[in-house]
Amino acid sequence: QALAHLEAFIDFGEDEDVEEEVLEQVAVTVRALEGDIRAHLRDGRRGELLRGGVRAVIAGPPNVGKSSLLNLLCECGTGKT
Numbered sequence: 629q630a631l632a633h634l635e636a637f638i639d640f641g642e643d644e645d646v647e648e649e650v651l652e653q654v655a656v657t658v659r660a661l662e663g664d665i666r667a668h669l670r671d672g673r674r675g676e677l678l679r680g681g682v683r684a685v686i687a688g689p690p691n692v693g694k695s696s697l698l699n700l701l702c703e704c705g706t707g708k709t
Contacts (some may be wrong), residue, residue: 630657
């Protein structure tokens, strides 16, 4: 959304009555994104888990919902391996 507003300002800023508030909102959004990215980079352990994944075992008798649980956890739709 911020990119679309910035592109509109670049394309039509001189021709149209594009408010400078649009630029300020873009700057606020970009600063917030920058903060989020920096926080994720500081949290090295979380980044490692995101890159490397997690190894887990879901064990139990047949037909008790192991695949359904895995699908729910990973939101991937296929849990049979």
